Amino acid sequence: MDVLKAISKRRAVRQYRPDAVSWEQVHALLDAANQAPSGLNRQPWEFLVVTGKKIREMGKSYHSTLTEYLNNWEASPMSRSLSRDEFIRFSKTYGGAPVVIVVLVKADPIPNFRKADLESASAAMQNLLLAATALGLGTCWMTGPIHDEKTLRAILAIPGDREIVAVTPLGYPAGIPDAPPRHDPDLATKVRWVE
Ligand SMILES: Cc1cc2nc3c(=O)[nH]c(=O)nc-3n(C[C@H](O)[C@H](O)[C@H](O)COP(=O)(O)O)c2cc1C
Numbered sequence: 001m002d003v004l005k006a007i008s009k010r011r012a013v014r015q016y017r018p019d020a021v022s023w024e025q026v027h028a029l030l031d032a033a034n035q036a037p038s039g040l041n042r043q044p045w046e047f048l049v050v051t052g053k054k055i056r057e058m059g060k061s062y063h064s065t066l067t068e069y070l071n072n073w074e075a076s077p078m079s080r081s082l083s084r085d086e087f088i089r090f091s092k093t094y095g096g097a098p099v100v101i102v103v104l105v106k107a108d109p110i111p112n113f114r115k116a117d118l119e120s121a122s123a124a125m126q127n128l129l130l131a132a133t134a135l136g137l138g139t140c141w142m143t144g145p146i147h148d149e150k151t152l153r154a155i156l157a158i159p160g161d162r163e164i165v166a167v168t169p170l171g172y173p174a175g176i177p178d179a180p181p182r183h184d185p186d187l188a189t190k191v192r193w194v195e
Contacts, residue, residue: 001134010129011179013138014082014090016097016171025135026099026170032131033103036123039116045124045165048102048156055100056093057155058145058167063091065147081177095140097169101128102156107163114163121165129168138173141166 001009030047038044050058066088069076073084082090094100103125105117129139145152145167158164184190 003130006130006133008179010133011138011176012140013169013173013176014078014095014140015086015174016095016138016169017174018096018098019172021099021137021171025137026101028135029101029128029131029137029170033124033128036120036127038120038123039113042113042117042120044105044108044117045121046104046106046162048104048158050100050102050156051098054155055097058100058152059092059094061148061151061155062094062142062145063088064151065144066091069144077180080180094169095171096174097138097171099170100167101170102158102167103128103165104158104162105165107161118163118165125166125168132170136172137170138176139168139170141168143167 026049030049033045033047034043036045070084070088073079073087076087078087089095103121105121108114108117125141129141132139143166146164149164152158152164153160
């Protein structure tokens with residue numbers, strides 16, 4: 001699949017089939033992530049590949065952070081693609097995904113390095129998402145789980161000198177939502193040409 005097709009096909013997938021994802025596939029995605037550009041070529045990203053009961057522990061933590069969000073469910077953009085119950089199921093089990101990947105960076109004390117490292121790790125994350133789409137796999141970029149950061153760190157034994165950038169479930173989609181409309185599909189307000 002060419003990259004433009006992968007970009008247009010990628011969706012935030014919140015329902016997964018239980019089918020296993022092979023180590024070769026996971027490795028291919030991590031290799032794609034590892035090819036991302038990075039500030040000063042620091043390649044600062046690190047990845048946790050989570051499976052089994054740890055995903056359920058992470059789900060318990062994510063679900064516990066969602067109360068306020070679920071109270072305003074009707075106003076949520078996600079309510080267009082999932083029912084409230086489906087979203088609760090997603091939060092508890094990461095949609096039934098067999099794998100969850102967590103992206104980390106070393107927490108740099110210098111603000112400019114920290115910013116560059118977070119941007120670089122985000123580029124790695126997007127590479128991973130697009131590569132997954134190309135392999136027929138689903139993902140969902142998530143930062144909500146970081147709201148319960150203390151618990152997440154304890155579950156995954158993440159040391160204090162590592163920053164958690166993002167989390168994604170990974171698996172074969174049980175359903176792919178429609179693309180949410182772009183706020184400005186013609187880019188009329190998003191772009192200013194400068195000569
Ligand atoms: C930085 C970031 C954080 C996100 N956090 C969450 C999250 O915690 N939970 C979730 O279900 N989706 C999360 N998403 C997914 C967005 O809701 C989704 O990308 C958006 O609704 C657009 O849908 P699409 O990805 O299918 O285009 C996040 C996306 C990004 C880029």
